[in-house]
Amino acid sequence: MPAQPIVAFDRVSLAFDDNPVLDSVSFSVAAGETRIILGPAGCGKSVLLKLVNGLLRPDSGRIHVFGEDITDLPERDLYPLRARIGMVFQESALFDSLSVHDNVAYRMTQDHTPVAESDARVLESLRFVELEDTVNLFPSELSGGMRRRVAIARAVVSRPELILYDSPTAGLDPITSATIIELLVKQRDVSHTTALVVTHRMQDTFTLATHAYDTASHRMVPMDKSGPNRGVDPRTRYLVLKDGRVVFDGDTPALTASPDPWLKDFIS
Amino acid sequence: MRLILHVKSAVLSVQDYSLLAARSIANLFSPPIYWADVFQQADLIGIGSLPIVLLTGFFTGAVLGLQSVTTLATFGAKEVTGSFVTLSMIKELGPVLTGLMVSGRCASGIASELGSMQVTEQIDAMRALGTDPTRKLVTPRILSAVVMLFFLTIVSDATGMAGGAMVGVFMSGLDATQYLHSSFQYLRYMDVLQGLVKPAFFGFVIASVGCFCGLRTRGGTQGVGRSTTQAVVYSSVFIIVVDFLISRVMISIFGR
Numbered sequence: 001m002p003a004q005p006i007v008a009f010d011r012v013s014l015a016f017d018d019n020p021v022l023d024s025v026s027f028s029v030a031a032g033e034t035r036i037i038l039g040p041a042g043c044g045k046s047v048l049l050k051l052v053n054g055l056l057r058p059d060s061g062r063i064h065v066f067g068e069d070i071t072d073l074p075e076r077d078l079y080p081l082r083a084r085i086g087m088v089f090q091e092s093a094l095f096d097s098l099s100v101h102d103n104v105a106y107r108m109t110q111d112h113t114p115v116a117e118s119d120a121r122v123l124e125s126l127r128f129v130e131l132e133d134t135v136n137l138f139p140s141e142l143s144g145g146m147r148r149r150v151a152i153a154r155a156v157v158s159r160p161e162l163i164l165y166d167s168p169t170a171g172l173d174p175i176t177s178a179t180i181i182e183l184l185v186k187q188r189d190v191s192h193t194t195a196l197v198v199t200h201r202m203q204d205t206f207t208l209a210t211h212a213y214d215t216a217s218h219r220m221v222p223m224d225k226s227g228p229n230r231g232v233d234p235r236t237r238y239l240v241l242k243d244g245r246v247v248f249d250g251d252t253p254a255l256t257a258s259p260d261p262w263l264k265d266f267i268s
Numbered sequence: 269m270r271l272i273l274h275v276k277s278a279v280l281s282v283q284d285y286s287l288l289a290a291r292s293i294a295n296l297f298s299p300p301i302y303w304a305d306v307f308q309q310a311d312l313i314g315i316g317s318l319p320i321v322l323l324t325g326f327f328t329g330a331v332l333g334l335q336s337v338t339t340l341a342t343f344g345a346k347e348v349t350g351s352f353v354t355l356s357m358i359k360e361l362g363p364v365l366t367g368l369m370v371s372g373r374c375a376s377g378i379a380s381e382l383g384s385m386q387v388t389e390q391i392d393a394m395r396a397l398g399t400d401p402t403r404k405l406v407t408p409r410i411l412s413a414v415v416m417l418f419f420l421t422i423v424s425d426a427t428g429m430a431g432g433a434m435v436g437v438f439m440s441g442l443d444a445t446q447y448l449h450s451s452f453q454y455l456r457y458m459d460v461l462q463g464l465v466k467p468a469f470f471g472f473v474i475a476s477v478g479c480f481c482g483l484r485t486r487g488g489t490q491g492v493g494r495s496t497t498q499a500v501v502y503s504s505v506f507i508i509v510v511d512f513l514i515s516r517v518m519i520s521i522f523g524r
Contacts, residue, residue, distance in 0.1 A: 083398055
């Protein structure tokens with residue numbers, strides 16, 4: 001019997017004011033998988049992530065997360081489910097009136113976690129993103145890249161089983177983007193968390209698919225091309241959207257070998 | 269066709285506003301209630317609005333005294349100026365002007381704060397982190413506004429009466445004892461009740477309209493500006509309309 005998927009979309013459609021955003025989208029994400037969602041701007045990538053977290057509701061179709069049908073679940077019943085999901089928003093969405101510490105500790109503060117435990121986990125998360133010195137700063141005092149890293153720390157602090165990354169490298173310079181991607185690879189390889197990553201930067205997707213985190217040297221290294229997977233992470237798969245429809249669902253070799261002219265043009 | 273869309277949009281807005289208002293009240297009867305946010309908002313709305321309420325109340329009472337003493341002198345009834353000022357302040361001007369001033373200051377502040385949070389996805393982030401924004405943001409603001417507007421109105425009434433007395437005694441030569449006696453001679457408990465029921469409704473209008481406009485903000489910083497303006501305009505108009513309705517109901521019940 002195959003393992004239950006962490007996320008499953010079944011013919012999900014959504015329109016805003018008669019403008020279709022997603023049109024009969026179906027796919028599933030297995031445990032431990034990193035699913036990269038690609039597509040041109042405005043094709044519904046971010047909307048899809050918000051549907052996974054129940055922040056938006058589909059017009060039709062069913063959405064299952066951790067095996068539970070969340071399509072019609074009341075908001076109150078979604079909160080326990082969201083406790084198992086971390087989300088990194090496109091523009092970080094840090095609470096600008098709270099310090100970095102309070103942003104990262106937000107969920108634990110709401111859950112009345114003991115202060116000592118909360119502080120320890122905040123520090124651990126900030127150490128993970130190498131920003132432990134910013135604990136008392138406010139979001140307005142951080143650079144764009146640092147804000148994104150704090151957002152990642154906030155998402156991973158509760159040790160979620162699923163992380164949703166909404167364009168984590170959008171608007172960042174290549175060096176900062178590489179730092180962010182390294183954090184994604186680190187989270188994937190150290191914690192083996194299932195992830196959905198929305199992006200439109202092919203460079204980032206291929207880095208994710210071809211690199212692994214080396215715990216000895218504490219940095220991201222290219223995978224061994226002579227290994228069984230030929231230097232490509234088998235757990236990294238792709239979902240490509242175009243005009244709200246799925247045009248590709250598969251792994252890295254299948255994506256690069258696709259004969260579809262639009263897809264070829266897009267990934268080039 | 270465009271008219272139908274406008275009507276449809278307006279009806280949907282009324283429905284959304286009603287749902288938000290109902291949810292924010294229902295939140296008071298189940299945990300969690302964010303008391304820290306309630307006290308923080310009470311400080312921002314109540315203490316923060318105190319200077320403008322004091323000034324507005326005082327000068328409204330003063331100008332009311334100034335105008336009425338002149339008019340009443342024509343009829344030889346200068347002595348009832350105190351009564352005129354007190355009844356006007358307590359029943360109408362105190363609550364309404366306090367409501368309008370706090371609306372200008374707080375409905376705009378609430379709408380811009382929540383609007384900024386909406387366009388920067390902080391509201392979505394809050395939901396994703398397991399917090400109900402209605403509970404965390406809307407209910408504390410409404411509760412604080414209702415309670416604080418009640419007290420602000422009392423302050424406004426008192427300073428308005430003091431302003432009227434100052435003009436009457438020091439500028440128009442009325443006797444201070446007679447002025448005070450006249451102030452309370454025609455005042456009934458029903459008048460005070462009417463003047464203190466209104467601010468509770470006005471506080472609800474200010475905070476709920478501010479939150480509603482803020483939470484439905486779309487379109488970046490321009491949208492935040494639009495929501496802020498809408499919040500002040502809608503809440504001010506609603507205050508006047510609600511004032512009329514409450515006055516009508518109270519007069520029909522108590523006969524004054």
